[in-house]
Amino acid sequence: MTVARVQHGVAYDTDCSSGIYRGLGWINTAGIFGVTFYNQITMEGQQWSGWSAISTGWVSFSPPKTRVKIAQSTSVYFGINIGGSGVYGQIGSVSTSWDLLPKEVYVVSYATGTAGSNYLTRYIRVC
Numbered sequence: 001m002t003v004a005r006v007q008h009g010v011a012y013d014t015d016c017s018s019g020i021y022r023g024l025g026w027i028n029t030a031g032i033f034g035v036t037f038y039n040q041i042t043m044e045g046q047q048w049s050g051w052s053a054i055s056t057g058w059v060s061f062s063p064p065k066t067r068v069k070i071a072q073s074t075s076v077y078f079g080i081n082i083g084g085s086g087v088y089g090q091i092g093s094v095s096t097s098w099d100l101l102p103k104e105v106y107v108v109s110y111a112t113g114t115a116g117s118n119y120l121t122r123y124i125r126v127c
Contacts, residue, residue: 004031008072008096008109016127018102019064025098026055027072035091038075044068070098076113103127 012023029037029052040049041056044065048056061068073095079088092113099106107122 002032003078004035004037004076004092004113005029006037006074006076006094006111008074008094010070010098010100010105012068012100014100014102014126015064016103018066020061020066020068020100020102021064022058022060023068023070023100024056024058025070025072026053027074028053029074031076034078034080036077036079038077040071040073042071066102068098068100070100072096072098 007028010023010025013021023043025041025043027039027041029039031037036051038049038051039054040047041054043056043059046059048054074093075090076092077089078091080086092111094109094111096107096109104126105124107124109120111118
């Protein structure tokens with residue numbers, strides 16, 4: 001049974017040579033009844049956060065950047081309250097660090113939860 005699903009993602013426009021013109025980040029979440037998510041995205045000194053799925057929208061870079069770092073994090077909580085008493089607490093977290101370059105992306109993602117942890121490092125060629 002899947003208790004929660006967290007998806008971190010990015011997109012960006014590049015000339016595949018030396019410049020990144022704009023970028024965006026998003027976090028989508030879903031879970032069973034009682035699961036809530038707190039999400040944060042940081043890009044180029046700006047921060048977005050909230051208790052539901054979030055997106056930065058397109059952020060333009062003028063002049064174009066040679067590197068853009070995006071950090072995303074999600075805290076996963078479970079809570080239930082019946083008749084004034086209940087249980088509430090953090091049951092997991094996911095963090096992803098994106099290093100966007102004109103020709104490639106480096107991704108480091110780390111997830112922890114009651115079922116264990118998972119670590120992922122990826123290199124993605126864009127152009």
